[in-house]
Amino acid sequence: MAAGIQPRVLVYLGALLARWVAAGGPYQLEVNISTTGSLPNGTLYAAQGSQVDFSCRSNSRPSPMVEWWFQAPHSRNEPFGNNLTVSCFTLLLMSRNLQGNYTCSAMNMLSGRHRKVTTELLVYYPPPSAPQCWAEMSPGLFKLQLTCRWDGGYPDPDFLWTEEPGGVVVGSSKLGVEMLNQSQLSDGKKFKCVGSHVVGPESGASCVVQIRSPSLLSEPMKTCFTGGNVTLTCKVSGAYPSAKILWLRNLTQPEVVIQPNSHYLITQNGQRSTLTIRNCSQDLDEGYYVCRAENPVGVREVDIWLSVKEPLNIGGIVGTIVSLLLLGLAIISGLMLYYSPVFCWKVGNTFRGQDMNDVMVLVDSEEEEVEEEEDAAGVEEEDANEREELPKEIHKHGHIHRVTALVNGDVDRMGNGLQALQDDSSEQQSDIVQEQDRPV
Template structure:
C-alpha cells in the first residue's frame, strides 16, 4: 500500500518447523518503477580521442533507465539509439539540429524530448596591439556561438607550417571558458613583432582571427616635454612681437602702468614748419622745458598747407593736464623722466603720411 521508491529491495520470508527445528527461507526482490523527475537535457561535446562530435542526452533520476532515440531535424532521420551518440564530421553542417526522444515505462506515451543545434565558432578580438621594447603585452581572443565548444590555439605566421605556440616563461597562455589570452613578456622587435593568429576549431568548422603586434621603442618623455615648452615659448615670443608691431598704443599703456603713471599723462606736439628750425628743436631738453605753455599752445597745431611739405614736430611726454595751467616750469624737477621726441610728418594735399 502507498508504494514509494524507498520500498524497493529484497524481501525474505523465513519458515521454521517447531518439531524438527528445520528452517527454510525464500527471498523475493521488489522493483519499484518511477519516472525521471525532470525533462531530458541535450548537449554536444568533443570526442577526447578524435575530432568527432558527441551528442549526450541526460534523463536521469528514474527507474528503470529510459531508452533513447536520436534523429536529425528536420526530416526525422535516425542517427542513433543510445544515451551517448558519436557522429563524424561528414555528418555535420552549420546550424544542423539533432533531437533526442527519451521513453520510459511509466510514460509519457509520446516520450520526452530535447533538441541540440550545432554551430561553428565566431571570434572577437582586437586587430592591433602595441608593446614597448622590454615590456609585456596580452592578446585576447573571445569565442562566441560555438556548439560544441571549440579548441583554441595561438599560432604565428600561417605561411609557415602551422605550429601552435607552446606555453613557456615568455609566452603564458590562459583560458577561461571560451576566452583565451596570450601574454608575452619582455617584448622584442626581432622576435615578437608581426601577426598572431587565434584559431578556434570544433567538428562543425574552423575560424581564425589575426592580430598585428607592433613593438616600439619607449618614448623619450623628457625630450617631448622640452620640445613642447620650447614651442610654447616661441609662440609667446611671436605673439608678443606682433602686438608690439601692430598695437603700439597697448605697449604705451603697459609701459605707463609699469612706471606707475596715471592716465592723465599727455603728449604735447610742437609743429615747426621751417627747415631752419631743425637745429633749434634739437637743442637741450632743459631749454624746451623752459618755454611757456602759452607759446607751446600757439604752435599746436599749425595748419597744413595745400601743397605737400615736411613738418618737424617736437613732443614732450610725461606731462600732466592739471599742471599745464601753471606752465612747464614745474616739470624742470622731473627732467630725468621727460622724453624728447622729434617726429617728421609728411603731408600731401588731401592726405597725411
C-alpha cells in the same frame, strides 16, 4: 497381555494407513499476481505506485493450509499469513522495497504433503525529471558526440536521436551516445533525443540541442614598448559545443602553435583566452598573431598586429613642450611690436610709471592747434601768412620736439615742454586777439 496389545497396534496402524491412502494432494498450486507486465523470461514487473493483487489456490484432500512468504533481495523470508482454504491479499501502493520473491506454500495437514511456487516480482519506475542532452567534442577525435541522459529510473530507458526538422534517425541505444561525422554537421542544425521507459510515459520525454560554429572578438592592434609586457585577448562567443582556442605566430606559418614558456604565458577562462608576451623585442615579437577557435562545426581565425616601440622619453617631451611655448610667446611679441608700436609704447611707459592720459591729451591739443592755424592762414592775406609762417613752423617744430621728449621718457624735458607749451598757447591767443583788433 502382550497378545492383547498387538492387535490394537495393528488396528491403529491400519487406520492411519487408510487415512493416508484417503488423503490426496495438494495436486496443483495456482498463483495469480495482477502485475503491469512480464519480461520475455517470464519475470513479472509492476509499476511503482500501482495496486497489485495476490492469490493462491490448491486442490487437495482435505483442504490444505496455504501460506505466503516474501523475501527481499539479500534478506530472509517473511510470512504474510495463512488460510485453510484460499490465501489472497492486495498491495495498494507498490514501492521499491516490495521488490523481491513471493512464495505461495500449500500443505496437506492429513498426509503432510506440501507444494510451493516462487515468483519474482520487480518494481519499475520512470526517471523523476526530464532528460538532459548535450553536444561535445569526442575525446581524441575531431567528431561531434551527442549525449543524452535520463537518470533516476529503473530499468534504464532507451534513447533515440533524430535530426530536426525532418525526423531523420541518427541512432538509438540504451547509452544515449551517438558519434557524428563532419558531413552530418552544419551551423545551426538541431538534434532531438527522445527517451522511452517501459512504464511510461507513452510519448516519452525529449530534449533538443542546436550546434553552432564559433565567433571571435579581439583587438586588431596592440602596442608594446621594448622590454615591457603586453597581453593579447581573444574571446569566443556563440560556439556550441565549446571551441578549442589556439594561439599561432605569423600568417605565413599558421600551423605553428605557440606553446607556453618563459616568454609566452597563455591562460584561458571559459571561452576567453589571453596571450601575455614578456620582455617585448622588436625583432622577435613584432608582427601578426593569430587566434584560432575550432569546434566540430567550424573554424574561425582573427589576426592581431603587435607593434613594438621604444619607450617614451618624458624629459625630452617636457623640454620640447616648454621650448614650443617660449617660441610661441616670442612670435606673438614680435608680431605685436611690428603691427602695433603705439601699444608697445604704452606698455613701456606703463612700466616706467608714466601717466598715459597726459601724453594723449597733449598730442590731441597739438593736432587741434595745427588745424586752427591752418584755417586762419587760409582767411588772412598772403602777406600775413608769410609773416606768421616762420614762427608757426618754429612753434610747430617746437611742439614736436617736446612731444618727442615725452615719448622718450625725459621727465625734465617733459616738464619744460609742458611749461613752454602753455606759454606758446598764451602767446598764440594774444596774437589772435591782436589780429582781430587790428584795423583792416
